[in-house]
Amino acid sequence: MRRRFERLLRRLLRASVLERIAISIAALVASMLIGVVLVFVAGGFASCRVGLDVAGWTFCYNPMQVYYELFLGALGHPLEAGWHPLNFWMAKTLQQTTLLIFTGLSFAVAYRAGLFNIGTQGQLVVGSLTTAVTVLYAAAVVPGGLVGMLILIPLGVLAGAVAGGFFGAIPGALKAYGGANEVITTIMLNFIAVGITSTLLSWKFQDPNSSNPKTAPVPEYAEIPTIPYVGFDDSVSFSLLALAFAVALMIGITWLLTRTSFGYELRTSGTQPEAAAYGGVDEKRMTVASMTLSGAIGGIAGAFWVLMVHGNWLKNVPALGFDGIAVSILASNNPLGIGVSALLFGTLESGSQNISTATDVPPELVGILSGLIILFVAMPEFFRMIGGRYVDVGNRDPVRADGGETAGDDGGEADA
Amino acid sequence: MRNPFSGVRSLYARRPIPVILGAVIVVLCFLWGTSPGWQAATLRLAVPIALAAIGGIFAEKSGVINIGIEGLLIVSAFSSIIVTYWLGAGESTLAISHHWWGLLAGVLVSTLFAFLFAIVCIEFKADQIIAGLALWLIALGLAPFISRIVFNSPNTAGVGRFEDVTIPLLSDLPLIGHLLFDTPPQVYIMLGAIAVGWYVFNRTSFGRWVVASGENPKALDTAGVDVRKVRYAAVILSGVFAGLGGAGFALGYLETFAGGGDTAMQGRGFIAIATYLLANYHPIGALGGAFLFAGLDALQIRLQTAGYAVPTELIRTVPHMTVIVVLVLIGRTRLPEAAGENYESGED
Numbered sequence: 001m002r003r004r005f006e007r008l009l010r011r012l013l014r015a016s017v018l019e020r021i022a023i024s025i026a027a028l029v030a031s032m033l034i035g036v037v038l039v040f041v042a043g044g045f046a047s048c049r050v051g052l053d054v055a056g057w058t059f060c061y062n063p064m065q066v067y068y069e070l071f072l073g074a075l076g077h078p079l080e081a082g083w084h085p086l087n088f089w090m091a092k093t094l095q096q097t098t099l100l101i102f103t104g105l106s107f108a109v110a111y112r113a114g115l116f117n118i119g120t121q122g123q124l125v126v127g128s129l130t131t132a133v134t135v136l137y138a139a140a141v142v143p144g145g146l147v148g149m150l151i152l153i154p155l156g157v158l159a160g161a162v163a164g165g166f167f168g169a170i171p172g173a174l175k176a177y178g179g180a181n182e183v184i185t186t187i188m189l190n191f192i193a194v195g196i197t198s199t200l201l202s203w204k205f206q207d208p209n210s211s212n213p214k215t216a217p218v219p220e221y222a223e224i225p226t227i228p229y230v231g232f233d234d235s236v237s238f239s240l241l242a243l244a245f246a247v248a249l250m251i252g253i254t255w256l257l258t259r260t261s262f263g264y265e266l267r268t269s270g271t272q273p274e275a276a277a278y279g280g281v282d283e284k285r286m287t288v289a290s291m292t293l294s295g296a297i298g299g300i301a302g303a304f305w306v307l308m309v310h311g312n313w314l315k316n317v318p319a320l321g322f323d324g325i326a327v328s329i330l331a332s333n334n335p336l337g338i339g340v341s342a343l344l345f346g347t348l349e350s351g352s353q354n355i356s357t358a359t360d361v362p363p364e365l366v367g368i369l370s371g372l373i374i375l376f377v378a379m380p381e382f383f384r385m386i387g388g389r390y391v392d393v394g395n396r397d398p399v400r401a402d403g404g405e406t407a408g409d410d411g412g413e414a415d416a
Numbered sequence: 417m418r419n420p421f422s423g424v425r426s427l428y429a430r431r432p433i434p435v436i437l438g439a440v441i442v443v444l445c446f447l448w449g450t451s452p453g454w455q456a457a458t459l460r461l462a463v464p465i466a467l468a469a470i471g472g473i474f475a476e477k478s479g480v481i482n483i484g485i486e487g488l489l490i491v492s493a494f495s496s497i498i499v500t501y502w503l504g505a506g507e508s509t510l511a512i513s514h515h516w517w518g519l520l521a522g523v524l525v526s527t528l529f530a531f532l533f534a535i536v537c538i539e540f541k542a543d544q545i546i547a548g549l550a551l552w553l554i555a556l557g558l559a560p561f562i563s564r565i566v567f568n569s570p571n572t573a574g575v576g577r578f579e580d581v582t583i584p585l586l587s588d589l590p591l592i593g594h595l596l597f598d599t600p601p602q603v604y605i606m607l608g609a610i611a612v613g614w615y616v617f618n619r620t621s622f623g624r625w626v627v628a629s630g631e632n633p634k635a636l637d638t639a640g641v642d643v644r645k646v647r648y649a650a651v652i653l654s655g656v657f658a659g660l661g662g663a664g665f666a667l668g669y670l671e672t673f674a675g676g677g678d679t680a681m682q683g684r685g686f687i688a689i690a691t692y693l694l695a696n697y698h699p700i701g702a703l704g705g706a707f708l709f710a711g712l713d714a715l716q717i718r719l720q721t722a723g724y725a726v727p728t729e730l731i732r733t734v735p736h737m738t739v740i741v742v743l744v745l746i747g748r749t750r751l752p753e754a755a756g757e758n759y760e761s762g763e764d
Contacts (some may be wrong), residue, residue: 046565116545178744181693183483183545185743187686188736191678195733202727322553329546362564364675367557375550379542 019380020332024341026383027330027376035369036063039361046360066361073354074347089350091236094243095309097346101246102301103324104331104338105253106294111333112257113290114270119171119186120298121321122193127164127299129197132306132313133205134159135218144221152222153307160303161296167193168295169288176284182291190321198315205313213315224308237309246304247339249297254335266290298324319367323349326370329377345370456599457714458707460669463602464489464681466706467661468688470613471654473697477617478650479630479754480537481544484551485658486685488526492662493681494559496522497673498566500575515578515667522663523656529555530655534648541758552685560675570675578602578668602664606703609657613699626650630752633759643759658685683736690739705742709735 043052043061052059072078076087103120110117135156142148171189174180198213207216224239257263268276269286277283301320306313327345331337352366376382468485475482482488500518507514533551536542560570567573578600617623628636629646637643662681666673674680687709694708695701716731 042562042565045562116549118549174740174744180740180743184686184690184693185740187683188690188739191683191736192733192740195729195736198729199727202729325549326553362561364557364561364564364570368554368561369557371550371552371554371557374553375536375542375547378546378550379536379540381542382536382540385540 023380023383024330024332024337024377027373028344030376031369031372032067034372035365036067038368039063039066039365042361048360061359061361066355066359066365069355069358070351070366071347073358074349074351088236089354091238092350092353093343093346094240095236095238095346096349097342098238098243098246098308099301099305099320100323100327100342100345100349101250101338102297102304103320104327104342105250105324105335106297106301106321107325107328108331108333108335108338109253109257109266109297110290110294111328112270113266113286114273115172115175115287115291115294116183117168117171117186117291117294117298118183118325119168119189119193119321120294120301120324121317121319122186122190123164123167123295123298124302124305124321125190125193125197125317126167126302127160127295128302128306128317129200129205129215129313130163130299131156131160131303132215132218135222135307136205136216139219139222144219146221148219149221149225152218153224156218156222156307157300157303160299160306162299164299164302165292165296168298169292172288172291172295175291176287197313201313201315207312215313217312218307220311222307223311224304237311239308242304242308249300250335250339253297257335262289323370326374329374332377454711454714454718457717458711459599459603460665460710461713462703462706462710463606463668464493464661464665464684465688465691465709466606466703467609467664468658468685469692469695469702469706470609470699471657471661472689473613473617473692473699473702474626474650474657475654476692476755477630477697477752478626478647479633479752479757479759480534480647480651481548481751481756482530482533482651482654483545483548483689484533484555484685485548485654485688486681486683487548487552487555488529488655488658489662489665489681489685490552490555490559490679491529492522492526492659493666493670494522494563494572494673494675494679495525496663497572497575497666497670498562500667501566501573506576513579515575518575518667519660519663522666523659526659526662527652527655530652530658531648533655534651537651538644538647538758544756556679559673559679563673563675572673572675574672575667577671600668602660602668605660605664609660610699610703613657613702617699622646622649627752629759630754633754637759637761643761647759661688687735687739690742694742709738712738 039061040059040063043059044057046060048058048060052062074089074093076083076089103124106120106123107117135152138152138155139148142151167189171180171182171185174185175182201213201215205215207214209216224242226239227241255263257267265276265281265286266289268279269281269283269290273283276286298321301324302317305317305320323345327338327341330344331341348366348369352363355361355365356363468489471488472482472485475485496518499521500514503509503514503517509517529551533547536547537544563570563572580600617627625636625641625646626649628639628641629643629650633643636646665684666680670680672680688702688706691705691709692702694705712735716728716734719731720728
């Protein structure tokens, strides 16, 4: 009896993983379809010389061309002649993927503990400035060359992680000991992070040789190096070493969540807070710990943004933290799935730069798409209804009969 | 932990008249002691916060947490500006100024978005927090997207603002006359909406249904009222109020829409959420909270323009820091019992 029950459970678990993948793909397709309509209609309001004429109305944008540029442009147009896998756009895509793995993991770790960390963006902003400043000051006392590199890069990443972790611990502590809702506090802390960093920049760290709001560049040897011959050339700010680190962290977090007692406590306090408390898990400490970990990963994202992409800190930090939310939700907050979904969003991100050069369509399209993807992933019921109309979902009904009520509950998404 | 504000609340319940009188005296002291320019700015800046808060109260009281209210503010502010621009700012159709048509368009668009949000949450049982977040992110992308198509820039052109409405005689009253009766129309809308919100919750059966739908949907269902319909109505109302707030603020204060970064709304929708939590879902309390945050905002704008040697970027975060302090102080506000949960008739 018991074994049969376990077998049934295991089959259900596998089915639910498959179902989640299916829902993610369906969400992606659905948002793309809305995107097609949006781009086409928007083209009717834009002005252009040539376009598709329908009943005296000119539609300027061709959605097919937009998606061609968005996806294949992000890979450097592989269908066209003279394509080389190590091209500029490919490097851009992988560069964004690397950063999005970090921000996606940051959201996922908190989500697994039952917390919404909307503040990855703020943690990234604070962490990245700390990284830049730490490396700049340390470079004055550390020798240059390989030794400097081996000291400065880990130091910079550590500084970013510490600062981001501290900034993430604030909403964690406010939630645990003050009962403040972390969704609102982290969003507010995003605004505060922007205010604090720009104040610090103009107060002390502004590059005197530049009129743009940014810090002085870190020394060349403190930037994350590319591997000669194997990797992309130096003209693109992407390093395979950084991607390897991101993937290693991804695997590390998976291991942490599934194989350690800390991960077990984190997950149970997310899915079954009462049971966790009964089992001796200190929920308050867990809240602070998971938010700190989440913030530290956000800070690491900032460190890589500084040390790999720009070599200094700029005031206009891209919205990597918010994209990380989409990355993580699309992967149903599964650390390993984040790799796939970060690659997808990395493609979208680099493709959006490509559509703004190759077409007249505003690159903000990608922001809308990622919002739509989140929306569709949030309503699995939508696809179940559509799917149920065409496919006989045979084994679902008996499942519903004994535990179906939880289908729409939030607990469903949090465990995997 | 004891809620530090519960004392005030129970005092109000026991002795409403002295508490109201005390509040009036405090308000009068403020009116007497502070500069008229700061007061006027506070009133205008309170508009989006107070209206979004009223909308948020309706949605959340009915059991649907609408964290996407910032998105509703963004779409309504943007569409009101762009419709006014298309019709021709400063002109009028059917003897109604195009600013008012813009306001109507803003409210309609915001209501449409709220309706879609309601479908997603009620019909398809989406996770309300994630769906609300998605609503915000979609609006954050959509406004600059359309703006770039129309204006070739994430920022729209300017369309001017509403003309002030002056009520004769009343505007000659000392202290409050100039502030309340010689003021742009969105301020009247805000004060009217607060009154409507208070009336609906306290004097109508719909208000009681909304509360029941958030506290005990099963009981409401048993009483023969369709929980789904009540929730739909409440979420749509949140779209109407947020639309009035966003469009009124855009046409009565901003005059243009900046689509870069956090957009021109700068997180006022989230401040509105903190506001109604602070007020424990009471419409008049939400107005007070909106004045608090708007006053801070007006103060930081005045400090900036007055040229004090304080870093402006840091001062700009003061309202956001206050939100956090407020949330910590009243963090234990009790959400409606069924908030965030989907309800399906017939389940048990």
